[in-house]
Amino acid sequence: MKKTITLFILMTLLSNFSFAQKDSTATIEVVGFAVKEISPDYIIVSFELSEYNSETKQTRAIAEQENELFEILKELEINDKELKFDNFGKDKVYKKKAVDVYDSKWYLLKLTNINKLMTFNSRLNALNVNKFTIDELKNSQIDTFKKELYLEAMNNAKEKAEILLSVLKKKVGNPLEIKENPSSYDYDPVKIDNSTKREIVRDGYTGATDITLGNLRLKYKVIVKFEIIN
Secondary structure (H helix, E strand, O other): OOHHHHHHHHHHOOOEEEEEOOOEEEEEEEEEEEEEEEEEEEEEEEEEEEEEEOOOOOOHHHHHHHHHHHHHHOOOOOOHHHEEEEEEEEEEEEEOEEEEEEEEEEEEEEOHHHHHHHHHHHHHOOEEEEEEEEOOOEEEHHHHHHHHHHHHHHHHHHHHHHHHHHHHHOEEEEEEEEEEEHHHHEEOOOEOOOOOOOEOOOOOOOOOOOOOOOOOEEEEEHHHHHHEEE
């Protein structure tokens, strides 16, 4: 009875793995996983400068606001080369019997940390910023994290093989085959499209002091075939 139970447990443990026999070499194939969360240090935000201030109901020339915008960048030690013009726009303001149309301009700005993002956001109070969104989150050291992830996935595969083979009183040998494909690696740089764009400021309010970005998640899967040593 004990032998039957032991055999059943062993078959259950090995149900997701495969053994192969080729040229008298016994092998075991396992899947290794690795997951890592990293903080973004590459933040792209977009915002709109408008002639019309939806809160004060006053108008102000965009050129005048642009001059003040560059002063803000200078004070916060943000390189103005990180500011890019994105597009022209039109803001419609509906009144009782008419619709007024005001010019607006969209900009993209690259920032490197959340604290600077929040400070910049709070400094826009003096400008006619009706919309402020986060467009993209990245990490500039992604290649370094990739290498760490690959190593962790390989170690995970080897550990699984060792656990399984320990039941059979066998040992893990050299890796004979490693499989991966583009879909086995997953890193979401969070390039947010228009339908899911993270809008931080709406309706002219630019006093947000708490912006939570969250971490970026990296996932990697590798299939490794190891030699079985008696």
